[in-house]
Amino acid sequence: MKAIVITSPGGPEVLKIQEVDEPQFKDDEVLIKVEATALNRADTFQRKGVYPPPKGASEYLGLECSGTIEAVGKAVSKWKIGDQVCALLSGGGYAEKVAVPAGQLLPVPPGVSLKDAASLPEVACTVWSTTFMMSRLSAGETFLVHGGSSGIGTFAIQMAKYQGARVFVTAGSDEKLAVCKDLGADVCVNYKTDDFVKRVKEETGGKGVDVILDHIGASYLKRNLESLNFDGRLFIIGTMGGSVTEIDLRALLSRRLTLQSAGLRYRSTENKAVIVSEVEKNVWPAIVAGKVKPVIYKYFPLSEAAEAHQLLETSVHIGKILLVP
Template sequence: MSQTASPPATHRVIDIPDIGGPEALILKRQPTPAPGAGEVLIEVHGAGVNRADVMQRLGTYPMPDNAPTVPGLEVAGVVAACGPGVKRWKPGDRVCALVVGGGYAEYCVAPEVQCLPVPDHLTLIEAAGLPEVVFTVWITIFEQARLTSGDTLLVHGGASGVGSMAIQVATNCGASVIATAGSDERCAFARDLGADLAINYKTTDFVEAVRRHTQGEGVDIVLDLVGGPYAKRNIACLKMGGRLCYVSLQDGLEASFDLLHLLLNRLTVTGANLRRRSVEEKGRLARDIEQRIWPLVRWGRVKPIIDRTFTLEEAAEAHRALESGLIAGKAILTPRME
């Protein structure tokens, strides 16, 4: 194992020993992990807070067998040590990484193939807001929904982490974007990111607004983070040959819609999950993202949107803010302040 200064024997983490409310997030010390073959140990400067972390805390997330009880799916920091066989990274490199868990910590182990280089113009705290949303956007609107230049994309939750990234990436790839959000302020946020139309779903029927905006034609793709309650209306928004892609089911697991309408209009209903994929599959995704999306990040055309930062001690406050809809973009935990 190659390393610079030895990592400490123990480090601080946020653990979830039992399911419950935000108070279930417990700050504790545990042994600092050592990287195995093909892995790097990252000194964490920023860890993204995601809806999946909240669902893990509540006990409603289908956890992979190898996931730790320490939450956190994305980190950015400095490589502290490299396990046997690591070829690309060396101690001192700035990286951000997608991880299966363990990000709410001062140190986190990540497979080297799931790491990406942090562009020079970004801080490590900013970079911590990239991996989960970029990977998610890639597998949904590109791999599953096959977005191409000229498509029209409807994004639900346009002010969320995934939504804010989807708007930026899609518009930079030549698509037109319509977004929904739960307030006029969050709609303005989505428009500032590049959405052509932002609909306050609390005051406006988004189906009517979409049909009007597209002159009755509908959209090519719907990216849905809501779940069952939106199914019929999502289907109604799609044009001939349209694709509906689910990435989260926050408000319901069951859906009902007219199958004849789906058949006659040649619609596709699909979905994507990231966390349960193998290291090899995530490595392939990382390579594709570095080739196709990372140049947009390096050029500053796509950027992480960081709303608020919280210390490890404030992890419960971060969860409360996310659950209350107070975060536009991403919330980041900062085990170390840059």
């Protein structure tokens, strides 16, 4: 099969399409013929050599995909050859075929094309597991997501609105904020020209928001804590703004704040299966109802993975970028 190979750690130019061996699949796995895969920031870190795949996972990039099941392991009963699915991966999506544990598969939601379904697993599992399973965002609460025009952001806006929350977003341009508004965001802040802490306080009568989903990390930590209401929850899923900082713990103590962090890739197969099951139960109905839709910016052929990475790293895109074998 063909797959994208990292020829050496570096920039997008190190990504080359090559002929490689087909993946072997275990008794509790299925083999998927890939229809599409989606780019994630983690792919760029792996390409640079700073985010290796978990032990035993595929060495190839790609943390989600959609496609058709081509073969099933002996222990798999829920799925059969020919089923159209999308999947959460530990790696291997930038290829024509990938082996996936059966517990990490989702049916393609009605109303979503097989190709576009590749944009759903990573964002759905990330947003549901962090914002809802762990931070317990509920109807009537307020929610701030940074990077509202990103893949995570566009999905989080829609899902939080579907659950009955009031949604605040930050983004770096009026064009991006307009898209966030169209997706349901109630308060849109251009972080380049406006102070999000000030806006949050103004819009909440000085209280702050109940939940924040943040991928910036260190450079936003102090301001995020200032933006939280009593019993507020901050969930960190990335460190694009640095990983080391200092905080005054009294800020957490005085307002009973919760600081959480987690990633998806290094979770156990069993834990991922729990999240995927919860996503199918709670998120898929919103997609079927048309309340949450994939936001796709551009499609690239698999052979142009380097160009797709270049686009991702400019951050001009809105929503997801897909590769199609």
